[in-house]
Amino acid sequence: MDTIASLKYIIPELLLTALIVVVIVMDLLLRKGKESRAGYLTLWGSLLILAYLIFSPAEIHSLFEGTVVMDPFARFFKIVAMAALVLTVWVTFYTESLRSYFRSEFWILLLIANLGIFLLVSSIDLLMIYLSFELLSLMSYILTAYLLKDPRSNEASLKYLIYGAFSSGLMLFGFTWLYGLTGTLRIDEIHSAFQNGLLDGNGLALVVSFILIIAGLGYKIAAVPFHFWSPDVYEGAPTPFAAFLSVAPKAAGFALLIRILNLVFSGEGALSSEFWKIIPETNWTLFVAILSVASMTLGNFVALQQTGIKRLLAYSSIAHAGYMLMAVVVLSQAGISAVMYYFIVYLLMNFGAFFTAIAVENKSGDDKIASFAGLGYRAPLLGLMMTLFLFSLTGLPPTAGFIGKFNIFASVIQAGNHWYWLAVVGILNSVVSLWYYARVIITMYSTNQEFDASPLIVERPLVYILIILAIPTLFLGIYWAPVYDFVLNSLHFFLPI
Amino acid sequence: MISLESYLLVSSVLFVLGVISIISRRHAIAVLMGVELVLNAANINLVAFNHYNGGALSGHIFTIFVIVLAAAEAAVALAIILNLYYRRASVNVDDINSLQG
Numbered sequence: 001m002d003t004i005a006s007l008k009y010i011i012p013e014l015l016l017t018a019l020i021v022v023v024i025v026m027d028l029l030l031r032k033g034k035e036s037r038a039g040y041l042t043l044w045g046s047l048l049i050l051a052y053l054i055f056s057p058a059e060i061h062s063l064f065e066g067t068v069v070m071d072p073f074a075r076f077f078k079i080v081a082m083a084a085l086v087l088t089v090w091v092t093f094y095t096e097s098l099r100s101y102f103r104s105e106f107w108i109l110l111l112i113a114n115l116g117i118f119l120l121v122s123s124i125d126l127l128m129i130y131l132s133f134e135l136l137s138l139m140s141y142i143l144t145a146y147l148l149k150d151p152r153s154n155e156a157s158l159k160y161l162i163y164g165a166f167s168s169g170l171m172l173f174g175f176t177w178l179y180g181l182t183g184t185l186r187i188d189e190i191h192s193a194f195q196n197g198l199l200d201g202n203g204l205a206l207v208v209s210f211i212l213i214i215a216g217l218g219y220k221i222a223a224v225p226f227h228f229w230s231p232d233v234y235e236g237a238p239t240p241f242a243a244f245l246s247v248a249p250k251a252a253g254f255a256l257l258i259r260i261l262n263l264v265f266s267g268e269g270a271l272s273s274e275f276w277k278i279i280p281e282t283n284w285t286l287f288v289a290i291l292s293v294a295s296m297t298l299g300n301f302v303a304l305q306q307t308g309i310k311r312l313l314a315y316s317s318i319a320h321a322g323y324m325l326m327a328v329v330v331l332s333q334a335g336i337s338a339v340m341y342y343f344i345v346y347l348l349m350n351f352g353a354f355f356t357a358i359a360v361e362n363k364s365g366d367d368k369i370a371s372f373a374g375l376g377y378r379a380p381l382l383g384l385m386m387t388l389f390l391f392s393l394t395g396l397p398p399t400a401g402f403i404g405k406f407n408i409f410a411s412v413i414q415a416g417n418h419w420y421w422l423a424v425v426g427i428l429n430s431v432v433s434l435w436y437y438a439r440v441i442i443t444m445y446s447t448n449q450e451f452d453a454s455p456l457i458v459e460r461p462l463v464y465i466l467i468i469l470a471i472p473t474l475f476l477g478i479y480w481a482p483v484y485d486f487v488l489n490s491l492h493f494f495l496p497i
Numbered sequence: 498m499i500s501l502e503s504y505l506l507v508s509s510v511l512f513v514l515g516v517i518s519i520i521s522r523r524h525a526i527a528v529l530m531g532v533e534l535v536l537n538a539a540n541i542n543l544v545a546f547n548h549y550n551g552g553a554l555s556g557h558i559f560t561i562f563v564i565v566l567a568a569a570e571a572a573v574a575l576a577i578i579l580n581l582y583y584r585r586a587s588v589n590v591d592d593i594n595s596l597q598g
Binding site for chain 2: 130177
């Protein structure tokens, strides 16, 4: 489809671009001290786009001469990213640490980062993937450096920048080899070229290219050994953005990972049949399985020693990337749907935990786990909800996290007995994770420690946001069918003919 | 006639030099120069492959996009490094370690 004809299929992207322009112009017209109006406009505009996305038809179109596709799979990840954006923008109004930096730039940069995610999940051309990847990365660097006067934010942004620039350079180098092998930039054509026996004798070049591409994608999803940036960035970045970072770019990274690994590096029937196989020249499933085990194990064991809640959640998010990678390696529709369902759950519970941390941080001024002492008595509702989120992150029934993890383990076991070991490692890791999540809960409820017993007053809207997150976290653990149906309906990809 | 292999050899050497510079250099600006080397190695690959594989100009066009993006990335990077320099009077990567990694 040519450029003009494509325009009517990318309305969410156009709306988002229009919103960015409107917020920028509005920022110029606003008087000093009234900046939050631009934030409210961002919030309502994002909500509108989210609603549009949810009710937009689930169709498959190939747009802009085959560089961008609109398919239900991309739409699903756009919904996740947009929901993350809405929650992040909403919570910025109640974040004390952002007060002295209250300018419209924060929301504008968040919106542009989200545009990057929109393009990333639907691009199917190596050039488009690289461009949107960098769009998202550049905005993330600036947002991490947003607290200009905070040395931790400065340091985090430099680390993020160096790791980010390095791994996207590696990914680009991998792309050039893929282009050299096949002579095309479109990943559906690359898939067809490999199916037609183009690979004979070029197996080594493909393996090199695969490893380089995994470096770029692994950095986005914060999988071991490309995770070094994530704890520092989560600690240094503004907390609402750290929450956004732990869900939305990770979702985009997984969408891209699923698309690239399952189209470029997989054989016949990829993404369309129930199970499929890798192309024989690479043994990437084993490689990704090792990354998955490394992410889970390192994430969980290092999280045990953390004293800061943001660093703890950073290592927990590395471990969660490991759990989700398990379902990517099994090469089945069930695995992909398990990852997608897990992202909905993960959005709810991780944002819940981060936002509770914001509520505590507003009063204590630091992000130490010790600041949670007595929270269960100082703010009973908050303590109860945090317990729910942490149980859900562990994967205990009857929370949504249990169903999410159950789906992932089920898909791994269905794939045959050569992956049983992976499921066993995953279950053992979940047991380890209980220890550090429970440590936070014990800190909140233990009376054997000194704490300030005065009630902790939390701003009402922040409590409402947490309740909005807590209800589905509990509800999806009991009755998940409608959401799961939605996930299954989103399991349609643009495929080469 | 220069063969495709020669170009690939040059780009591989450039790539390795870039990676070494990123890993071993301690000055933040030198690390960024290493990143530029990696990107330019990719550019040589793209142009060489496009020239020898023939077909559409997609490889050449990709190169131009990479150059533009490298400039954008350098702008953001220099802003971040400058801000850090104002606060710490140092851009040595080893000195920047207050967040326990």
